[in-house]
Amino acid sequence: MEEVLMRYGINPNQGSAKVKSFKKLPFKVLNGEPSYINLLDAFNSYQLVRELKLAIGEPAAASFKHVSPSGAAIYSPLSNELAKSYFVDDMELSPLATAYSRARGTDRMSSFGDCAALSDKVDLSVAKLLKREVSDMIVAPAFDDDALEILKSKKKGKYLIIEIDPKYEPEPIEERTLFGVTLVQERNNLLITEKILNNIVTENKYLPDSAKRDLLISAITLKYTQSNSVCFAKDGQTIGVGAGQQSRIHCTRLAATKSENWYLRQHPIALAMKFREGVPHTVQNNAIDKWLCDDLTVPERKAWEECFVEVPHKLTDNEKREYLNGLKEISFASDAYLPFRDNIDCVSQSGAKYILQTGGSLRDKEVIDAANEYGIVMAFSGVRLFHH
Template identity: 50%
Template sequence: MNELELKYGCNPNQKPARIFMKDGSDLPVTVLCGKPGYINFLDALNSWQLVRELAKATGMPAAASFKHVSPAGAAVGRPLSGVERQIYFVEDEGEPSPIACAYIRARGADRMSSYGDWAALSEVCDADVARYLRREVSDGIIAPGYTEEALQILGAKKGGRYNVVQVDPSYQPAPTEVKDVFGISFEQGHNDFRIDRGLLGNVVTRNREVPETALVDMIVSLITLKYTQSNSVCYVKDGQAIGVGAGQQSRIHCTRLAGGKADTWYLRQHPKVLGLRFVEGIRRANRDNAIDVYVSDEHDDVLAEGEWQKWFAERPEVLTREERAAWIAAQTGVTLGSDAFFPFGDNVERAHKSGASYIVEPGGSIRDDNVIETADKYGIAMCFTGMRLFHH
């Protein structure tokens, strides 16, 4: 089959809508369940490229959680720590498979943004992934295959309407890609630029120590950015994106946005947050909302008389502004990647506040000296790749 009709395009008024192969060949995707829409397929095809490339570059299973054609999170399949199991809500399960760990960590990067996501896996979807997804609000999944048990579980989600797409892992796109805007066709070469360790040799700061873990995190960050709407930056720790800032006109706003998400991810691990007791039967999304507000500057609103009772089984102890600041200040070992050069040192200043110890960016600004000087001020090791990674 070389064509698939869609309900509508980006919006209900945009009809007709379809995906198809111009050369008449078969589509490299098969819908196993549900009826994916236009935006679903944009998420599916971009997220599949990300996880395929990330798995190849790291040698580990990879997963992503996509929303509106940008990743809310991406990760490789390292085992979950005890704290991670708690903050990602998998305490009551056995040890998840590596591909399940990858998706759980990808979704856990920013659980607020991952609500209603599109999931992508580099490996066959197994029952561990399916069981986790069954309890989450998600629009669909793309993977190169599914076990029989996984298909049974996913096929029952949303009353059989959950979108399950299988992709041909051997498919390679044409070297030239075309899209139309306002009736005008745009053509460019497919971005097949390879991201691997060979890109990370140009360390430009006084601190030239980049350990293996940071090299992997740089690769995770850069490949995530390659499929994120620009401008974009990505904070990564231990093989997992912990804050993605996408589609901002100003790079410092990207860095602040993503840094705020990274701070929230870290604050979710604070002992006071881990000790929160929720009302019985609370929905997972409501629990995420409660935690997000509890760790934010809106903290006092949560504790307003009567308001907290809809979420918490008992009135939570105040997490003070000083406690939040001290906890975030203790964060370290984070890697920050940028899809284009930093024009000013203020991006490095902001990254440092969220624990950045390593930075990877293209370089090439007329103020590179200032950016390097700011990194040296904090002992940050920074690599210049020489390659921009815009994605639109």
């Protein structure tokens, strides 16, 4: 039997934590000490990026927090606006580093202290990018020596680095012990391909290649997101992930808000913001989101004003809505069926043009009729992607 000790279980008071296997473990800890949650993030996030690479053929990355992705992406060139919004306009990025900057850029606030997952060998460009971000760990199939040296210096030498075997295939049956009881099931080894997009149920049936790619990214992301979950995607990356809500409409509203925040961060006012010297990226992230997206009390406004060289204009609700009208051609996927038309009404206001859902609700006709009202293209996958 092979074992690896962990710092602790899910919480620090849960000791006697270890990983054990009767076979050779499919990963190595190259630096740092893992916790239970660290390994949950590592195993889920690596499966996600491996499947993205397999499905689309481009380097893939994910930014994981608490066993759900804050964002996921494949390589696609960055516009000048996105590069500035992601704080990488001063860097030359490899394709893999570009994928990670996109994944982290989905929701930079939620990616604080993330697990960075990469589909390919980590190069120097990825390491330099991670060096300037607050990240707790990385998982990848391999590391260049110079990249590994930089990563080992993070967090005063405690940055967790996990190398995982890209050829490893788990057993088809998986077990989990809960409350002293062992649960057994077939693992979810469903291969997500373009075939799940074939059953288009709306009057508008035109699904461009870019939308097919983005719907696949959304579906694969949802396969490793705590349910209920939904996902918005555009240009090869997620732009809003709603996870772990008991009501699907609350998931949808959460993801819609995140996608709108992602778009607002590209507003000319956001890109022109100048911060005082020494204000870290984490504080800049919060300041941008607060300034663009939230109503501020007088004390809050005064506190955030101190971050700026020049206090920027605060967008009005009308100015935000006018700008958000430019958020279009968005792909949206759900890990199960959409039970009511309220989800369609919500996503249509956030630019959704293409929808993938399971189908099979008693109100399918009502939901299809709503999609037709907005000219949305909607496909039924016939596949549920719950993940717990």
